[in-house]
Amino acid sequence: xxxxxxxxxxxxxxxxxxxxxxxxxxxxxxxxxxxxxxxxxxxxxxxxxxxxxxxxxxxxxxxxxxxxxxxxxxxxxxxxxxxxxxxxxxxxxxxxxxxxxxxxxxxxxxxxxxxxxxxxxxxxxxxxxxxxxxxxxxxxxxxxxxxxxxxxxxxxxxxxxxxxxxxxxxxxxxxxxxxxxxxxxxxxxxxxxxxxxxxxxxxxxxxxxxxxxxxxxxxxxxxxxx
Amino acid sequence: xxxxxxxxxxxxxxxxxxxxxxxxxxxxxxxxxxxxxxxxxxxxxxxxxxxxxxxxxxxxxxxxxxxxxxxxxxxxxxxxxxxxxxxxx
Numbered sequence: 001x002x003x004x005x006x007x008x009x010x011x012x013x014x015x016x017x018x019x020x021x022x023x024x025x026x027x028x029x030x031x032x033x034x035x036x037x038x039x040x041x042x043x044x045x046x047x048x049x050x051x052x053x054x055x056x057x058x059x060x061x062x063x064x065x066x067x068x069x070x071x072x073x074x075x076x077x078x079x080x081x082x083x084x085x086x087x088x089x090x091x092x093x094x095x096x097x098x099x100x101x102x103x104x105x106x107x108x109x110x111x112x113x114x115x116x117x118x119x120x121x122x123x124x125x126x127x128x129x130x131x132x133x134x135x136x137x138x139x140x141x142x143x144x145x146x147x148x149x150x151x152x153x154x155x156x157x158x159x160x161x162x163x164x165x166x167x168x169x170x171x172x173x174x175x176x177x178x179x180x181x182x183x184x185x186x187x188x189x190x191x192x193x194x195x196x197x198x199x200x201x202x203x204x205x206x207x208x209x210x211x212x213x214x215x216x217x218x219x220x221x222x223x224x225x226x
Numbered sequence: 227x228x229x230x231x232x233x234x235x236x237x238x239x240x241x242x243x244x245x246x247x248x249x250x251x252x253x254x255x256x257x258x259x260x261x262x263x264x265x266x267x268x269x270x271x272x273x274x275x276x277x278x279x280x281x282x283x284x285x286x287x288x289x290x291x292x293x294x295x296x297x298x299x300x301x302x303x304x305x306x307x308x309x310x311x312x313x314x315x
Contacts, residue, residue, distance in 0.1 A: 058296075058297070059299055062296065062299070094301075095299065100301075101301060102299050102301040102302045104240075104244070104245070104247075104302055105247045105248065106247065107245065107247055108247060109247045109248060109251050147245075147247075149244065149245075149301070149302060150301065151301070174245065174247075
């Protein structure tokens with residue numbers, strides 16, 4: 001089943017075209033969803049891309065979570081629909097309460113822009129279905145506020161329920177428990193700081209983003225149970 | 227909206243125990259400038275606005291609600307709120 005992917009565009013998003021292009025490489029139809037339209041237009045999967053939605057005013061994601069499209073995204077997620085937040089998109093999902101925890105400034109206050117090696121820690125998610133557990137992927141990170149943090153109770157839940165999807169092999173930003181990406185308990189909502197859409201061609205230095213984005217399109221076309 | 231008017235100051239702070247990379251960097255920089263003996267530096271945000279409300283309790287309730295839903299991220303931040311009544315506009 002071929003899925004149609006919607007990519008949300010907020011004022012200040014800057015990776016939406018990369019996501020659409022990455023899906024073009026995979027032969028998957030993807031279209032832009034404007035943040036002010038309160039609909040996901042029937043898309044099977046929704047990607048919230050990287051950038052600086054609403055200028056990151058107040059905090060990354062703090063304003064974006066109130067954009068009209070977000071009610072539709074939450075509704076899509078509640079129905080078991082696939083939702084992926086990449087970088088700033090992960091920050092938006094955390095602010096919206098669709099994923100637990102928060103992203104704070106990187107340890108050492110360094111803006112990170114470099115390839116990172118990620119280890120697949122759970123294959124029970126919309127982003128990692130069909131991947132090999134323990135596989136290592138080279139995916140670039142590009143963020144200042146990517147240092148994942150959460151309460152000790154949330155961290156215990158993430159570990160006990162196998163909700164950590166990806167961990168850094170060499171933690172670049174101080175994230176608690178080396179967390180690079182997490183999923184909702186049902187697995188349909190996933191957020192990660194690294195950019196799989198920037199690792200889709202040998203010219204970009206890695207093609208390791210392709211299996212992740214392919215898995216997401218597959219999950220969107222055949223939704224996981226809510 | 228209401229009969230009273232308040233100058234509001236919300237100080238947004240990182241919760242105790244949340245690492246503060248900015249605070250740590252400032253703290254490391256101070257000795258280089260000759261300020262010895264400084265510890266426990268924490269960097270926060272200061273938000274000021276004017277609010278009209280029927281009374282102080284209503285105003286405080288509204289500001290607390292703003293802090294919880296918007297001005298802070300309760301996962302990592304909390305807020306200290308100061309209200310000062312001022313003359314009506």
